[in-house]
Amino acid sequence: MREYSKSLSCKAHPPAYFIHTPPPNSLSYYICRMAKSKSEETPLMKQHNAIKAKYPDAVLLFRVGDFYETFNEDAVIAAQVLGIVLTKRANGSATYVDLAGFPHHSLDTYLHKLVKAGYRVAICDQLEDPKTVKGIVKRGVTEMVTPGVAVNDKLLDNANNNFLAAVHLDEKNNGVAFLDISTGEFFVAQGSVEYIDKLLQSFKPAEVVYAKQKQKLFREYFGSKFYTYTLEEWIFTNTYGNEILCKHFETHSLKGFGVEGLTEAIIAAGAAMHYLKDTEHPHLQHIATMQRIDQDDFLWMDRFTIRNLELLNSAVEGGNSLLSVLDNTTTPMGARLLKRWIVFPLRQLSQINERLDTVEFFIKQTDLSHALQAHLKQVGDLERLVSKIPLKKINPREVMQLAKALQQVEAVQGLLNDTHNDYLQRINEQLNPCPTILQRILAEVSDNPPVLANKGGVMREGVSEELDALRKIAHSGKEYLLQIQQKESEATGIPSLKIAFNNVFGYYLEVTNTHKNKVPDTWIRKQTLANAERYITPELKEYEEKIVGAEDKIQALEIQLFDALLLALQDYIQPIQQNAQMLGRLDCLLCFAYNAVQFKYRKPEINDGQVLDIKEGRHPVIERGLPMGEQYVANDLILNKDDQQIIILTGPNMSGKSALLRQTAIITLMAHMGSFVPATSAAIGLTDKIFTRVGASDNLSGGESTFMVEMNETASIINNLTERSLIILDEIGRGTSTYDGISIAWSIVEYLHDMTSHRPKTLFATHYHELNELENKHHRVKNYHITNKESGNKIIFLRKLAQGGSRHSFGIHVAKIAGMPPQLINRANEILKQLESQHIDAPLQAAVEQISTPLPKMQLSIFDTHTETFQNIREKLEATDINRLTPVEALLKLNEIKSLLQ
Template sequence: MAKSKTEETPLMQQHKAIKARYPDAVLLFRVGDFYETFNEDAVIASKVLGIVLTKRANGSASFVDLAGFPHHSLDTYLHKLVKAGHRVAVCDQLEDPKMVKGIVKRGVTEMVTPGVAVNDKILENSQNNFLAAVHFGGDVTGVAFLDISTGEFYIAQGSLEYIDKLLQSFRPAEVIFARQQQKHFRQTFGSRFYTYNLDEWIFTGTYAREILLKHFETHNLKGFGVEEMNEAIIAAGATMHYLKDTEHPNLQHITSLQRIDQDDFLWMDRFTIRNLELLQSTVEQGKSLIGTLDHTLTPMGARLLKRWIVFPLRDIQKINERLDAVETLIRETELTHKLQQHLRNVGDLERLVSKIPLRKINPREVMQLARALKEVEDVAALLSDIQDPLLRQLQEQLDPCRPILDKILVEISDNPPVLANKGGVIREGVDKTLDDLRAIASSGKEYLLRIQQQESEATGIPSLKVAFNNVFGYYLEVTNTHKNKVPDTWIRKQTLANAERYITPELKEYEEKIVGAEDKIMALEIQLYDALILALQEYILPVQRNAQALARLDCLLCYAYNAVQYKYRRPVVNDNYHINITEGRHPVIEQGLPPGESYVHNDILLDHEQQQVIILTGPNMSGKSALLRQTALITLMAHMGSFVPATAAEIGLTDKIFTRVGASDNLSGGESTFMVEMNETASIINNISPRSLIILDEIGRGTSTYDGISIAWSIVEYLHDMTEHRPKTLFATHYHELNELENTHSRVKNFHITNKEVGNKIIFLRKLAPGGSRHSFGIHVAKIAGMPPQLIKRANEILSQLESQHIEAPMEQIAAPVQKMQLSIFDTHSDTFKAIREKLNDMDINRLTPVQALMKLSEIKDMIQ
């Protein structure tokens, strides 16, 4: 039967079948030494990777788009595709093409998505790569965070606001949820995350518990302390399903499930994390708190420090344990230096051990693992005589895993190749068969040279040489000049223009030995290496504990370094309700000052009895916002267990830090600056407690002056009078009218940032002083910003006119309820305006085209004229 002209080639039929199972992924299809992409995948690959898009025949009459790259470039191109937000399915050849007739069997060996990545080129050393799952229950929402590259697995449940905060803190690379909850997710959390939705049946309690119990090989989840967290368990089960669904069956390094309890940590909503610039600056090229404080020496320490920043402690005993350990490390200078040296050599132990079950750890990484375990042993020895409880606890967690460490050092060569199939991985003396085969391969080649010399002397052919090709193996080559000297026992295999090629029985015998030995060496080395990896799997849990202990030690050493380097002091954290900071400084701004310039420190006192609310006024650019932020950051750092940038600090235990700083639109959400401001402020007002610290900066400036003053005024009154919580509050404002509150509210105190006028110039002294200020010097700021002189001159003229007319309302009017003052163009009873109102009432604005709307507007304009 004749072949159809439109029939696809067998290769494309195979590709089509595999692609059908992964329709939403870019399929990298291995063909020989290349990974090829076809059709729409090829178009994506060519754009993202910058590779050539071509066409190839698919049967006798059709063509398909094609784009490919060499297989050894997989890591580079895979990284680019995933970073561009694509899911990628890697399809490999599952058979040796040399051993197969016809089409080679292929299958997807790995599925890579932004949240499921273990490739070093995709991952950032200092950042986790979390996959998150969200499950919306009734009143409670569950969330799970899993980093397949480290084995960390966390779950939590609570309000939508709490889950939003956790998402902001963990910053997952990918979030999954049930397909029918997609709209709810978008409305709640917006489009800040890369997302993927799954079938609804995956998000059920029965299935989730089944998959988790099967993985952890337990009868229940009580051992993890999460048995009653139903919504969180469902989210956790969905993450495990997703890993299996994306071709990640070997997950032995995920050994535990940790719960996150809201009451264990100082609460900061996502606005506060953003406003305090804890993880990233809001300005280009700006520095964040983590960027300033992070002097960790290991990748796992850097990742842990981020969590310590966004999850500060609320347990005074645990805070003081960290502070005690830091004090010990500062005092024990020599010990600290030695510990730092050892940690520098550890590398990323956490991610190294996670590669073992995934079978992605190479021989060179195995040797790095051994070196890290040796450093573990040395660190444990250094800490053995330390009396500090926390450092002692870390020392007890360290286990150098001597049996497997010795096995690695005995079996793996000192400088192994990156790939196990390149040979030279296993040391001599490990396996007798391997040693014998190596001797045969080595001596066999030497013997070939002896054959060449021997036959050359016997035949009198001086130019005789032994060579090799893939067609008929080893051969003897004789030039035409000497071919009459060739013995009859030689077998001619090939005639060339200037020479003849022959084989002999002796040559073939040694060839079989040599070639066979090299193949057997390769197979045996891989077998021995695989056995070592299997043995390593028994030590995954103790090595992970080592990594966790070293990460905590790394963070404590980082705290000690910062304290010494930046002259930080130990805070006193107690059960009181006040914050008393002496000579406090902003940790980030201080490090960004030009050489020789010192930060102007300030004292701050907030308490429940005398000074609950500070109204802070002062000129633009004088340092009000910096003072607000530094107070919050010093409080935060104290709860992290870190020394703080101050001469002294007594910090009453704080359960929540709220900030409302700056102004920004949420254009994609259809919210104005003022709406965003009010949303964030409402979140604060509705969640305060007696131990809260509230930082408010310029509340109300997103609306008209009178509205803004009214809202700011009422917020201060509410925080002072209408709630029994008495939260400690710092309120920076340009509304100088708020200074009047000090006269009527006993716990409201006015302060200002000082300045000095020298001639026509304003010098900002950046010192806090009692009393309010009535000047913003906005025009002066405009001048130094580079506004044209004529514009500045006109602004001063207008300011003088406004001040002379006393445009500001008397304070007694603001203190009392004010009547609505806004006028409407329709408050008049003229016939014209009645007609305009009727015309507008008759309009169906939802059906008007833009052109029709302009015409209607023109008609109304004509009516007014």
């Protein structure tokens, strides 16, 4: 307590579990006792304030003795987030300071709560041993923890990467970098704002950093859905980016990474590396390479498609996503890689077929598959384990787990040696069990080491002669003490003599009052009790000093030997990382094989053609969620550019239109991942982009209506499609009035059909049955519907795709199923019958039938004939507020206009 008594003049809080007066020898006690004048700031608080000034936007955890303390505004935050006691103590006689803290051994428990709550946390440790220092102990921030640079296991999810993203926004081009400090993965890319946005949605970074001057632009482009931090503008320059990256990788240029021409990407990558240095992460040897993400290498899906197809997350709370139903991986590396494979499907035919062939190989070689999975289950998170080595975060128990993982690598390599599969052989060639360091770990580290290196029992016997000798002294102490006890008992004739230990006197001899007259003069009395007295002897004191000294030396020597082992492990970081990546690939392919067998998926045929031919396709997510015993109704579907480019899909509500649309896109996606698909067969032409426009939602914060969001997403599709694109459109135009909606939907179909350069495969689900007329006017447009059966007052959804358009939506029936009151349902049926009896649909249908394909850049007008009748129609239309018309009122108005024409 020397430091506290000399330097503090404000009361500290009691520990979180104390609410009473500070006890003697506590921090609060000494602060209270040493309170000084009004204006004087104590040396400890000066030290705290100086460090806090360097990290003003972080919660500073200030190590004082056995506690991490927080002061002032940090204390208020800590008390609120962590649920610990906030106290207010005198700082002199006129001012007060808020305090809150917790025991240092509880750091992991409390740290993740602060970071999860969105706070940056600076951990300030004691850099000197307080026992050896007079006055103030030297302190400094040893680590800054933010959401994007977390390495603590409690802050990380094994199945997900924890990426830090750095974004560089430029007028012409943009750059982005994704860096996971917990695994060492580092990706860079550059391109349009849409491309950067897609990558951000795919990688889902925990934190995004960008230039402070670009705040308005960043929010305009990407909104406020990310945890962000801004950096100074000078960091985002090409010169600085090149310099910091070359220095880190110890290269003269970045040519070897294939990114030399990507100026914006390099700037973003440099900013990411700067941020790691800025947050006190100097040991980054595990970030050994940088990979370029090339847009042309992967099947493109924008963020709307990733959301609409529910690839990573379900739109329903607690619901399944494609990731959740496909993920049967056995390693954390495989789980993280599978997520990336889903959002970045392949576009190269040879790479896709390599994966498909390997999955097929695993299905046929069941014994090999089961053996590989058994070994993979014992690997653990090898990728994150090895990344802890340079960060100096790996503990003895984790080092032993790393050795066990390398043993599994050795076993996997043995299994793959005799396989006749080119892809597996390439994986096998890249595996390296690192036998030298593996044998050293097994030879030096004990079988069941403690978590902390300073707890003893880390190193095996035989590693160090000095350590073995010290252990013999420390561990044989019990026998030696018994020998002393027996010897002194015999020499003095005291039968009840015993040896014990306490923190005040150390080892002592205890003699009952009955025999105290037999105590020799050479014994030194230390304590008198009611029924006994306690003594020490020179021999006992000498042995005590030897034991205590041995324990301290054992601890220091074990730490020294363990540090030497970690230093040797530094040379094996890259080969172990390579092992982790190869095992992750194996895990994903074995997962695909397991899914294929378990859920009856079949190998798709991927070809250079442009035909999509699926036989008995199923939706993998919906199928897995069906009640026990219920079978999914499978459907065939064909799309091609010659005679069935666009399918207009109609059918009742809840009949399965959206499921059919989504399953077509998901089957195409799964095939490009290299996975077998839920169908009896699938011939899939190579696809470069999948677009979806599904559902309706407002963007209230952006001031956009449902219809505006719908049009923005549709415009993005129209402006970016190619002839190899697959387009899924569901209910386009329903966000506005009936006439506007039909007009837009109609024109979109015509546009997609009549494009001279592209003929994208398109599925268009709609409730506008008038669009069925398009089949008669455009030869590559075909009508299909989802079948149903009427039985009395009930509708049975057969969920089977059939040719021809549907004329009914059965919306009132769906409302009944949803639980609408019977009175409301009955009234709706009455109104429907009345409207149908008046043939309200007839004028609209007649107008639709008269539509002909317009010439390019030509607008036809019904007012070209200047007659009195048409003038009356003009006046009526000009007097009508279209925005306030309901669909029914619009139809009545059209009927009125028709009567004028007649």
